[in-house]
Amino acid sequence: MQTLSTFVIVVGARLATALVQLWVIATLVFSIMYIMPGDPVLLLLGPESHPSPEAVAAMRQQLGLDQPVLSQYLKWLGNAAVGDLGKSLDGYPVIEYVTASLPKTMELASAAILVAAIMGVPVGIAAALWRGRFLDGLLTSLSTLGISVPVYILGSLLILLVSLKLGWLPSSGYTDISRNAFLHFQKLTLPAVTLGLGLAASIARMTRSSMLEILSRDFVRSLRARGMRERRVIWLHVLRNAAIPIVTIVGLQLGNLMGGTVLVEALFNWPGLSTLLVTAVSNRNYPLVQGSIVTIAALFILINLCVDILYSLLDPRIRRKRA
Amino acid sequence: MPGREILKIDNLSVAFRTEAGLRPAVNGVSLSLVSGEILGLVGESGSGKTILSLAAMGLLPQNAVVTSGRVEFAGADLLTARPDVLRKLRGKRISMIFQDPMASLDPVFRCGDQIVEAILLHERMTRRQARERALELLQKVGIADPARCLRSYPHELSGGQCQRVMIAMAVACKPDVIIADEPTTALDVTVQKQVLNLLRGLNREIGAAILLITHDLGVIYEVADRVAVIYHGDLMEEAATADLFAAPCSDYTKALIASMPSASAPQSRLPVITRDGSGMISSAAEDRPAAKPKPAINGASEPLLHIRDLTKSYWVRENALATPRAFRAVDNVSLAIPPRSTLGLVGESGCGKSTLSRLVMRLIEPDDGAIEFDGRNLISLGREEMRAARRDMALVFQNPYGSLNPRQTVTDLVAAPIDIHQGGRDREAAVAKLMDAVGLPRNAMKRYPHEFSGGQRQRIVIARALALKPRLLICDEAVSALDVSVQAQVLNLLQDLQDEFDLTYLFISHDMSVVRHVSDMIAVMQKGRIVEAGPAGEVFDNPKAEYTRTLLSAVPKIGNADPIALEAH
Known part of the structure; x- marks a missing residue:
């Protein structure tokens, strides 16, 4: 049982780190209001309209900006901790906007990771097993291409080819799954492929090099010497060992993935968090900006937490690492 | 059968x-x-x-x-x-x-x-x-x-x-x-x-x-x-x-x-396997001028290196919840090495041999104790003084493949200490002399490490260690990665260099026969402690500590025919 308790401790420690990270981000987001040039109230009211001092004061009070900074900060933090991210300028709670768009972004990101794994891992394995042959060269060059093409170009090309020329899939938009599940997934496919392809290329390259490294290890020779089928050697032992660096690369690439959602959501008109953020920024809707940034950050931290836990499940040496 | x-x-x-x-x-x-x-x-x-x-x-x-x-x-x-x-x-x-x-x-x-x-x-x-x-x-x-x-x-x-x-x-x-x-x-x-x-x-x-x-x-x-x-x-x-x-x-x-060094019958020089042009293999013990007389071990000469009560602990935990406890890697060790002699330090893996060698160079800091080198306590030296003091000592590591930067030529590798401590003055000439000393051809200077065999690489490592004319050479498992015949060559080389440059060796090894061959004095280390120390012949022929006896009996010996004798006691 010692294994289990150690595991719980490792996860607990990681969770505590995640909370600290979240706090730092919440603090940074809070300070944006003060670091950004210009008075947010004036910006909100529109400086050209030369608002009256009464209007400014009223706005300040409405936003709670007339109180001391420290109490504003503590209030913001306290509210954020219980899920209250304040009110948007149009009067609705920020959390409502966030909860409406968060699942859509998560769905897009998960679909992209799925696409990346389904494409990247087998390609990497094939390239490693046929190392130095034609197939390896082809797959490696394709993955280099996949890494180098920017998301918006890839997305535009896919729309042009798959939607406009071939007419296989709708070019953009979002349909709720409860209304039409088939259409929902049809509309999900192109953005997910666009977002996932770059990651698939990274995963393919990492899988290839990681597989090659593991294949040269002594224990693989020992497994063969024990009369194990090649299939079992590769799929059970080699892949399980090779998965550790692959999971790492996925974890590291998730930052890029979240960045990519901004472009992909805009390109495909996907009503996710990034779209929310972009709209909020252009409308100078500060509470909404704060709320969406904190949510995106929390999502990012959560995904990394999952990667770390997965990592320790895969590698017993990390799980039982002596502190 | x-x-x-x-x-x-x-x-x-x-x-x-x-x-x-x-x-x-x-x-x-x-x-x-x-x-x-x-x-x-x-x-x-x-x-x-x-x-x-x-x-x-x-x-x-x-x-x-x-x-x-x-x-x-x-x-x-x-x-x-x-x-x-x-x-x-x-x-x-x-x-x-x-x-x-x-x-x-x-x-x-x-x-x-x-x-x-x-x-x-x-x-x-x-x-x-x-x-x-x-x-x-x-x-x-x-x-x-x-x-x-x-x-x-x-x-x-x-x-x-x-x-x-x-x-x-x-x-x-x-x-x-x-x-x-x-x-x-x-x-x-x-x-x-x-x-x-x-x-x-x-x-x-x-x-x-x-x-x-x-x-x-x-x-x-x-x-x-x-x-x-x-x-x-x-x-x-x-x-x-x-x-x-x-x-x-x-x-x-x-x-x-x-060419195998023997734990029971030490020779002064090991014969080396040679192969002439026609492919004939022979064993040759090339003659060298007689070695200078070694100083008497128990004589009055001041030790060059004197370690007193040296201790180093690491904090380890049994598991993530346990309170950390001190693990004594080096525990109250005292040793003295007279100039121009060789102290062999033996013990099994994890006994603290390598920690001790790093402590002597102060690459890691001891918790307690004194390291006197030529009468000066190294522990009391400041950062810069210690850096200067390291000129007088050098380390040779186990793996000649890992200790040479593959992207540097032999000249750059061997001259590195000269570049650091003497601003690279006369580096080419110095390297050429070192090549002669370790028996490598001078045309080796422009080449890269991968062009050499394991034994040749260890010669390069030794040449680099000698670049600043140190007085103490610490050899940490310096011949353990080498084949018997190559090992014989390197051991002979170390002997010659000791005579030529008046070197003092701290020779660390797990191999009892090699230690017996090179050492004037031997210290046996177990779990961070020195369990026995004394003149080489005495320790081997008349071991006092139980652990020394266990180690000696475990060494496979030629001339001890009955495999039954192997059975653990």
Whole structure:
């Protein structure tokens, strides 16, 4: 049982780190209001309209900006901790906007990771097993291409080819799954492929090099010497060992993935968090900006937490690492 | 021996495909393994002994080609057998044990699951039965707590335990043949002795024939019934063990036996294996001018290095919750080395030898104690003073492959200390002189490390260590990675350099015979403490500490014929 308790401790420690990270981000987001040039109230009211001092004061009070900074900060933090991210300028709670768009972004990101794994891992394995042959060269060059093409170009090309020329899939938009599940997934496919392809290329390259490294290890020779089928050697032992660096690369690439959602959501008109953020920024809707940034950050931290836990499940040496 | 021939290698030749065409690795070797016997196969690195064993299992690397010959087992030629036929033989009737037990187990699966998997590959039984069988096997190979071992991952076990797990897997299906490739090379002497005993016992118990591949003649002498000697891919000779050691026929075997340092009978210089233009191999002990007289060990001369009560602890935790406790890597150690003498420091892995060497250079900071070098306490020196003081000492590490930057030329490598401490003044001339001193040609200066053999690389490392004319040279397992014949050359070189440059050595090794050969005085270290220290002859001939006796009795010796004498007391 010692294994289990150690595991719980490792996860607990990681969770505590995640909370600290979240706090730092919440603090940074809070300070944006003060670091950004210009008075947010004036910006909100529109400086050209030369608002009256009464209007400014009223706005300040409405936003709670007339109180001391420290109490504003503590209030913001306290509210954020219980899920209250304040009110948007149009009067609705920020959390409502966030909860409406968060699942859509998560769905897009998960679909992209799925696409990346389904494409990247087998390609990497094939390239490693046929190392130095034609197939390896082809797959490696394709993955280099996949890494180098920017998301918006890839997305535009896919729309042009798959939607406009071939007419296989709708070019953009979002349909709720409860209304039409088939259409929902049809509309999900192109953005997910666009977002996932770059990651698939990274995963393919990492899988290839990681597989090659593991294949040269002594224990693989020992497994063969024990009369194990090649299939079992590769799929059970080699892949399980090779998965550790692959999971790492996925974890590291998730930052890029979240960045990519901004472009992909805009390109495909996907009503996710990034779209929310972009709209909020252009409308100078500060509470909404704060709320969406904190949510995106929390999502990012959560995904990394999952990667770390997965990592320790895969590698017993990390799980039982002596502190 | 009345057994029947079970594995027959007939006129086997293997070559590697390289850019320059086929490079032969094994040339027409014929060997046969008789049931129930232990056949020792001896050779140095690159001699082709591992290739021979891999060929027998059909596990040759992809760039290897069999150019002629057969490997007969159970009436079939293994070289032409179909993959699924081979697969059914591997692990079931022929099994293998490899050199590095830690690396030979899959790190992400529990040992128990790996043994169960190995059993289920060839036997029809339930998982539960296989698990019970695994438990029995672990008991048989002498694992103290088999149930715990089943649950453990390889990194949680020691090297010796891992090798036992490997052996348990190898004997799981009661094979006819076990091929053991350097099974004890990565292990400490005392563990090596246990593993060899185990192999011998299993050989008697289940009657499996063992092909024991090793570079260590001592190991062969103690356990093998017959010996085959291989050199540069050629079989030099094959004979019963006692006959081979009593009257070796081939020149190479004679030279190989002569170049081994002996723990019981030290020589002043080791003969070196040479091969002349016609390919004749001979053993030559080249003459050198008589060494300057060594200073008397117990004489009045001030020690160059005097370590007093040195202690270094690390904080370790048993698990994430436990309170950390101090682990004393070096525990109250006191040593004195007179100038121009050699102190040999022996002990098994993890005893604190290397920590001690790093403490002396203050590469890590001691907790307590004093290090006096030439009368000055190094502990009291400031950062810059210590940096200057390090000019007088140098370290030579174990692995000549890892300690040279592959992107630098020999000149740059050897001149590095000159660049650091003397601003690179006269570096070319200095390096040229050092090349002469360590016996490398001057045209080596423009070349890169990968162009040299292991022994030559260790010469480069030694040249670099000597660049600033240090007074103390710390050799941390400096010859452990080298073949016996190369080891002999490097040991002779160290001796010559000591005479020439008045060097003082702190010579750290796990190899008792090497330490005996080079040392004037010996200190035996166990668990961070010095358990015995004294003049070399006295420590070896009349050991006082129990641990020293254990170490000495574990060293495989040629001339101690009865394998029964090996049994652990």
